[in-house]
Amino acid sequence: MSLKQKFLLTALLSIVIIVVGLGSLVSTSVSAYLLDHTKVSTAFYMTTFLEPNVQSMAGGQPLSQQDRAALDTVMNNPTLRRHVLSIKIWDPTGTIVHATNGELVGQNFGTDDLVVPLTGQPAAYFDNLSDEENVFEREFQGPIFEIYVPLRSRADGSIIAVGEFYEDATRIRTELFALLRGDWVVLTVCGLAIFAGLFAVFRQGSRTIESQKAAILRIQEEREALQADTAQLRAGLETARGQLEDMDKEVSRRIGQELHDGPVQMLGYLSLALDNLAVVGRRGDARSDDVDDMQATTDRIQVELRKISNRLLASGCGQPAALSDVVAAYAQRSKADVVTDGLQLTDLLRLPAQRGVSRIVEEALNNGFRHAAARGQSVTAGLSDGRLVIEVADHGPGLPPDDVLADKVAANHHGLSGMQDQARRIGARLELDTPADGGCIVRISVPVL
Template sequence: MAKDAKVQSKNETFVADETETLVESRPASRGVWRSRIKLHARHLSRSTQFVIAAALILGLTMFFVGKLVSARIERAAVQSAAEAGAHYMEAFLEPYVQEMSRDNGLSPNSIKSLDRLMDSRSLKRHIVSIKIWRADGTVVYSTDKSITNRQFPMDEIADALKGNVVTDLEDLDQEENEFERKLNVPLYEIYAPLREFNTRKIIAVGEFYEKAESLEQEINRVRQQVWLVVGTATLAMLTLLFFLVRRGDQIIQRQQVSLRLRLLEQTRLHVSNAALHRKINTATQEFSRINELTLRRIGADLHDGPAQLLTLILIRLDDLAEHCTTLDQESLETIRGAATDALREVRDLSRGLALPEINDLTLTQELQLVAERHEQRTGSKVQLNIATLPDSAPLPVKLCLYRFVQETLNNAYRHAQGKGQTIIASHEEGTLRITVRDTGPGMAADAMVVDGHGRNRLGLAGLRYRVESLGGVFSIQSSPGSGTSVSARLRV
């Protein structure tokens, strides 16, 4: 029993797994089909997609319109034929049913007269069967004698008893239609109210079955005409819409091709500009490096050339001073003073052009170094307001930073006598901002651009070019009596 239970549980598990796999595979297959349909639809042109969608929507709409119109026409044709047939049969049947207002039935003579009427050839060409119904649903006369005096449901004669002509093309599946079914011909039945001559009161309902071949042919012909008109109109609208959409689609395609060409050209120009930008950056960095080397060489040449010659002049002047008169001593002192000043300036220039080794320094240490050297050289005080800065930066940025602060401090010392010299440095969201301020007399607006001879100030222009060559932003804020503030922003 235990083994059987285990086998049964395994079978149930297998069946459950298989069922789940089948259930899961169906949505997967549906998803595959949907993806395939979407893939094929994407490869179709817009005009084709529009025509397919319009054909579905317009086709369904016109189909329902055609069905509605056909049904209305068929109903109208049948009702018209029924009205004509009803008036025709009322003229034949009403004289024989007048006695039903008194006897509630037909006499044998009336039945024989109706039978002779049905044997008429002219009538048989159209009418195949007649029934006369009493108000309670009893058949008092019928071509099929087997249903005479039998009572049937009153669903079909209820409207006729209200004075309406009722007609329908039907399948003749009711019990009282067995005789008509055996004829195997298309028929439509008409229920017409039969009235008393004097009071026009409905005393019976006449039912007759008329051959429907000609009526069906007429209905089919009208239906074909309706569908032909509907189909032609639908096809014409689809064709017109297709050409309109196709024209718009062609315009869109031409615009897309033009946009693609422009996009390719823009992409090519962007790549070219990026390459040029990289070359410019490389050239800028190389220029900065060469410029620093040139400045160092000039500083070295000044130190090794004019500075040494001026030192030699001072030594020779000391030798000559021992053999000169008092008048000559005064001249020698003047020459010695001039040579000493010249030597000091040459050494200052040499020291300023010779940039210290800053590769291993952080940005904070670099700013502290340039401030310290400026204080040693000028004897002025520099205040530092430095926030947290990155420890490392590219060498061109370090060189630009050193020269920017060095030149702005020199300008502050030269034009503001070193009053309120302050270095402010901060770093936010990858942008390094350096500002050097003083509290001197400031500058006029035109003085920040042009000097008295109509030439750009070389110091400020050099700073601007140096900062902007690295993609930075250079700015000056100054007005008479409020000091000067020079700022630089660089991406780090």
């Protein structure tokens, strides 16, 4: 063999050994890091779902029926079910107290798998389903990531149970293979680059040609990228133009609703008060408190117009008034007795949802004052299936027929359509109901996030 051949062979063998050794080391490190990172993040995520629903087991007590129902709700959560295949809750003695597979509840499989989580650390296994308690999970197709997490008492921080869940590991395996494949590709490319650099010592003449080819290719790619960016910017400008037109229409509609739901309603009340004052004036017994009420209402209209202006100038970013304050302001304005309950629950909603709910309730109360003379008005709130339900009721004549409602909308009576728009904007359901004993109920159902 010539010196050139010996040099090239030695360099090639050395590079192959280095690449294989580094590839094995990097693959092992990447696999361990990915699985450990997934274990920690997933364990923390699941603990937030499971731990609040096992607090009845503190002090060695059995799992309560209420917590069982809550765990069933967690298991049936559509978002969770997309990647969590099965869940088990163990007590510290190795007995399963709750599971997706109900046949396992009450069975004891020992504490061999619970040693690590009972010390306060999560444990995880990849496709390790050989235990007797894994009969149900072995029926699933595809890889499974099994994680044990300690569940602690909120009172003293002691471990009262262990949560075990089985996650669909298809995504993890895909990411792992992608990372390993990328590592091997990078190492292989680096090895080949080193070998090519050594080989280039014997072929200096090819460097100029290769660099020129690379420069031409780079210029071509930059030109193509520039053309693609230009086309994307042009499309973005067209999209932005359409969005600006839609925003202009939406702003106009919201200004109309703000004016209708606030000052217009108060002007209606002021008109009624003026009619009453005209009647008592003809009898000669007008009272000063009626005039004071109208003056207060006029001041209120000015305040509302100023608030609307401030909200529009601030792009709706201000803190909305609490629902209890909205109801109290109505009661003071109309001199009506309004029964309330649970209004503080609206603090669970996002600010846009709070603002929308307040507008709908205010409109419903004003309608109750106008059409039901404020008889039996109440505003109550409660939680049901992850939603906040607010009901505004009165003891008036109830809802008119559907054709009458349609005629009112056509005649620019925007109270109902305004409430529907507000509900649609915050993702709520709006229902109108007339009970058998009379009256009207406006029901708003908003998801609690």
